Amino acid sequence: MAKTNEPLMIKANRNSDPSNDINVLLLGQTGVGISTFINALANYLCNDTLEEACKDKIQAVIPSAFSFTDGNTLEQKTIEIGQRNEHEDCNEEGRSCTQRCRSFVFPVGDKNLRIINSPVIGDTRGLELDTKAFSDILTFISQYEHLNGICILLKPNEERLTILFRFCINELLRHLHKSAHQNIIFVFTNARATFFKPGATSKILRVLLDQHKKDHDVDVPFSRDNTFLLDNESFRYLALRKNGVRLNNDQLLSYQKSWDHTIKEYSNLINCIVTRPLFAVSNAFSLNEAEQLVRKLTRPIAEIAKLIQENIQLAKQHKENVLKNPQLANQGLPQNEAKIIPLAHPRTVCINEKCCKSITVNNQTKIEYISKCHEECYLKGVVQETINDRRMQECEAMNYKTGKCLKCNCLWSEHQHITYEYETNIARLNGSCSLADIDKRISDLRDEQTKIEDIYKKLAKFLHANSMLPLNDDILEYLRLFIREEQMKKNSGSQNNDVIQGLKEMMKSYEQEMELFKRTIDSEKDRSSSKDVLKSYEIFSLVGTLYRLPINGSKIREQVNGLNINQTKLISKQEVLVELPAKADSSALMRQFKNIMSSN
Known part of the structure; x- marks a missing residue:
């Protein structure tokens, strides 16, 4: 040997x-x-x-660099020790x-x-x-x-x-x-x-x-x-x-x-x-954990809100079709089902309109994002799905001087950092579906939509009152993105006016209530003690009611659990x-x- x-x-x-x-x-x-x-x-x-x-x-466990000036010549020299890596920036x-x-x-x-x-x-x-x-x-x-x-x-x-x-x-x-x-x-x-x-x-x-x-x-x-x-x-x-x-x-x-x-x-x-x-x-860590949980819920809630609007419209269209042809009631109610596809690595994608296209899949118009700008993006500090986050400037795909992507040439603010992909496909609920069943489904969907909106508003108020970070209202960024996507689908021939209108109404309601809340708590000395603000221990039980919603609760929980797993994987890469x-x-x-x- x-x-x-x-x-x-x-x-x-x-x-x-x-x-x-x-x-x-x-x-x-x-x-x-x-x-x-x-x-x-x-x-x-x-x-x-x-x-x-x-x-x-x-022994240079961490790469290090410093300047040294020769006492005789006054010449300055940069001393570097260790191998540089993506975790350290020791040269600026x-x-x-x-x-x-x-x-x-x-x-x-x-x-x-x-x-x-x-x-x-x-x-x-x-x-x-x-x-x-x-x-x-x-x-x-x-x-x-x-x-x-x-x-x-x-x-x-x-x-x-x-x-x-x-x-x-x-x-x-x-x-x-x-x-x-x-x-x-x-x-x-x-x-x-x-x-x-x-x-x-x-x-x-x-x-x-x-x-x-x-x-x-x-x-x-x-x-x-x-x-x-x-x-x-x-x-x-x-x-x-x-x-x-x-x-x-x-x-x-x-x-x-x-x-x-x-x-x-x-x-x-x-x-x-x-x-x-x-x-x-x-x-x-109840306060920090509560903040983390609320931030992780933003993308799942926005996607479920859009899904509910789509399913209400599908139910209304099916009702009209059944009224014209009662035989269709035996085919079952068509509803969009969401599928979560975890990514092997976090990814940065461009959401600019020029970097996406309308495609037709099973007679459904969908938006496909074609520019995967950074396939393995372990962006510093990002622990959640985010749009228009300033940390996106630190992504390797971005030119630090111009702020534009080296791959698609769009601005950093038009990029999204994701850890999973979200797909929807139409399926039919089992059994025949009477007009009364359809009306009940529409009512149940609207009831869940109201509960989800009310819960998220309470969670957002908690963040505004307690968060260390300036809050960018991520939910509004997602709603704007989804409205733009639906508008693109409409331009391609989709009949989705109800979906667009529903998302716009949700956005307007959220903006109005949060603006009033912000004006109220900004005048208070201790914002976190406001009567309208949840305590950190109340967050978890409230989110529990969200997870128990009969139609969409399990899907929200699945997405949040996926984000927790991805965050754990990311943190494990940071131990030496x-x-x-x-x-x-x-x-x-x-x-x-x-x-x-x-x-x-």
């Missing part, structure tokens, strides 16, 4: 008991060094000293490096240490991306049973701390249970510059924490027990060495001291994390099992980690 030169590696166990995992969420603003935190940890686990690390292969100045949540699972004996790397807050592209990033963080961590630690990374002299704090504290505690304050840990990076002290940030942080306690009655501790001072610049030193840059002895000594101090702090940090009471994620050289298993830091984790 041929010998291999591949080094022996240790790797986290994906099948380990998740209740024993140590889960740590990292939060911070642009430039604070979240990715460097993870890369540095990988190197500390492999080498006991900086001198040893200089001789070893650098001022933009967030981590583009979406990913978890990095380190092997620690028979347990896993999961470090969750989140999109950083304070992106130069604006506040809207910050709110979407935070929503993505909440969605991502909801897959885990618990969090051991929520680490907020700060710079010791950070003037923009207020922006970070409002997102990482106020928004976090708004969506989590108040008990989460026990798991919040402050980690100061780049602390070598302030002699491993919190610096000016300490005073600002205390003021903000006091204000938070006054406004929300939540006491978030800030003491030496939950505060840690690191400096991971030694990772950058290793990166410079690997790129042929040599620094003087004074600089080397400084980095050696930083390395030795930071390894001790990492050990103290892990000890703090594992001794915290577990924060049960599954029991504390970190492989480390076998020698890491016996490093000083790894031994400390094992002792800490086994004794707690």
Whole structure:
């Protein structure tokens, strides 16, 4: 058997008991060094000293890039470490490096240490991306049973701390249970510059924490027990060495001291994390889960609303035909049945009129979208079916300068991100169908339509009052799309005036009621406490009544379940099992980690 030169590696166990995992969420603003935190940890686990690390292969779990200026020539050079991938954007100045949540699972004996790397807050592209990033963080961590630690990374002299704090504290505690304050840990990076002290940030942080306690009655501790001072610049030193840059002895000594101090702090940090009471994620995400569920319902409800209109029209046409020819009553009532076809991968398609065409299938006019612009589109941050979402600009099919699709040349706003296809075909209800049966079917369909509309309006009001994200009324986008499709069918000869009129009436009713609601709650201080707004725990029982509707409830549930499965698949692609050289298993830091984790 041929010998291999591949080094022996240790790797986290994906099948380990998740209740024993140590889960740590990292939060911070642009430039604070979240990715460097993870890369540095990988190197500390492999080498006991900086001198040893200089001789070893650098561990670059996450691709990284930074600028270095030569002190003698003042020449600037870009240093890159690791292989670039679609998850990281490490080459554009001022933009967030981590583009979406990913978890990095380190092997620690028979347990896993999961470090969750989140999109950083304070992106130069604006506040809207910050709110979407935070929503993505909440969605991502909801897959885990618990969090051991929520680490907020700060710079010791950070003037923009207020922006970070409002997102990482106020928004976090708004969506989590108040008990989460026990798991919040402050980690100061780049602390070598302030002699491993919190610096000016300490005073600002205390003021903000006091204000938070006054406004929300939540006491978030800030003491030496939950505060840690690191400096991971030694990772950058290793990166410079690997790129042929040599620094003087004074600089080397400084980095050696930083390395030795930071390894001790990492050990103290892990000890703090594992001794915290577990924060049960599954029991504390009712608000975020409710938001997620309501957003997932938008496309299914819009499609069922259209289906109901089609079936009412089919029933009315059949009634007219039976009146002319009673023999037709024995053929059964024709009704459209919907079929959900899950896609192997999320897809971006163009919905512009020029990228679709009318086709006739079994004497029915249908609209076919012919431009599949990105067949496997794992778009950053998108967890729902969406139309005209600004995140569509980030799709690989889009030209980032013009905003137009590289495949069909239509604007990004005319594209849709989908995880399933929706088809309808006419079938006949079993048995003969009297005129009274037809009238009852029409009445039942209209009754379901009214119930669905009323339920969705309540759900939409909940979103308007509670959502972190600016709400775009996705239901209106879908109704406009379906009205346009029906108009195209009409131009091709379909007799579908009732369908068009029904969709227009639903759209008008929704717009009028929501406009009145928005004017009412905008004047209220606490929008979520309005008497017209559901509580998060009421969402699930209300949606349950939607699922139990006798004609269309099971179809709505099937679509939502499909979206949940697709979201789970997407999230699973965002977990990395970190492989480390076998020698890491016996490093000083790894031994400390094992002792800490086994004794707690």
